[in-house]
Amino acid sequence: MAAGDAAGQDGNVPVPEALRRLSLDAGFWTGEISDAELLPDLLRVSFPVLDGYALILEIELPSGERTLGLRRPSSSEPIQLGWAPAGGPYPAALRWWELETCARVIALADPTLPHPGLVTALLSPFAPATADDDVPSVAGIREAAYRSLRRPVPPPPPSGPEQDPLPLFREDRWWPVPPAPSPQVLDEAAIAALSDPTQAVDQVRAGKRFPHEDLADLVRRATAHLDALPRRDWYTLTRPLARQITETGDLTPVRALLGALTEAGCDHPTVLDALSEPLVALEACWMVETLAGAEPGTLLRHHV
Known part of the structure; x- marks a missing residue:
């Protein structure tokens, strides 16, 4: 199986071009990838957090199935946190505040991954809101993350006449301006659906193999990192x-x-x-x- 790996063990690396292209495809976010040609069978993207820990997202193509993992220090392969088909449902692999903490640290370390942005858009389905969360805030952050997905839009072609028209045809109605394509990857309906912080049904954290101690250690370190910044x-x-x-x-x-x-x-x-x-x-x-x-x-x- 061919694979595209986005990162090594240490340091920040650019998000792979294959993922950048996919992120500009609305179908990638809604579970219907429109064109997976020339893409690897398995796309792995690594989001280093700190101290050797990283969140790893693997995306199988063209199915769009996704696996979220946690890579520990001095380890090359991640431990699985959760798996989901392209259109969900997603497991509750992370608490929302755990993802929020990690996303902030990732953004501080890598200016190309602002928060809320691509990290939250990709990983938030694995971190559904719970009764203990501020649900409007969760929805707002998710919405901002999906709205941050922007694509370049070429300037519209000229719509007016090439030369001065006859007086009868000078009104604007004879030269309608074509609608400009939106730079937003997702339309309003898709953003609203994806931003809904519905609760997951698959509680994978109850499993014996779930890396509770490693995840807790990562979040503890990330929290301490943020707490130390103002000083x-x-x-x-x-x-x-x-x-x-x-x-x-x-x-x-x-x-x-x-x-x-x-x-x-x-x-x-x-x-x-x-x-x-x-x-x-x-x-x-x-x-x-x-x-x-x-x-x-x-x-x-x-x-x-």
Whole structure:
């Protein structure tokens, strides 16, 4: 079986071109891949989190079946967390807050994977909301992730006459402008369906082979990594302003926060991009929460 492997054991690697192409196909997200030619039989993408841990997603083509795994430090092969057919149903392999924590750490390490974005779009079906979650916030983050899927759109061809028409044909109705294709990969109906944080029926975490200890260790390390960020370098100087934003729920001072970080010498691309115009509210929210050392969701729930 031919395979496309997206990553080695260590470090950040670009998302493979095959997955980039698939992510621009609406059918890939809705369970009906339209064109799998020239793609590997098995596509494996690795999302390194930290300290040698990584979340591994394997996609079989053309069926679209997906397997989520956890790779441990000093191990080359992942332990399976869950499996699902292309259109679901998906197992509850991850708690939502576990995925949210890992996605934030991944985004901090790799500016090409902002949050909410491709990581959340791919893995959130394996992390359904539970009664303990803030369901509107979960739905809002998932929606933002699917809306972040954008494709290049060529400029529309000229629709007017090539030369000055006769007076009778000068009205716009004679030269209708063709509808411009949407840069969004998914239409509104698909986004709404995919964003619904319905509960999974397959509770794989009850199985004896589920790697509870390894997953708990990863999440513990990721949480500590995020908690330590506001106490590092220039972030300590801007923490009061970040706290003010989380307390009020008003994103207006984000521009001032960005300016203060830049003036203090911050050059972290993920941090700066999340706070830059055009502002994506939920992306700015998690970054401000992290810089403030606030509980995840403190600011976000004001904007969903």
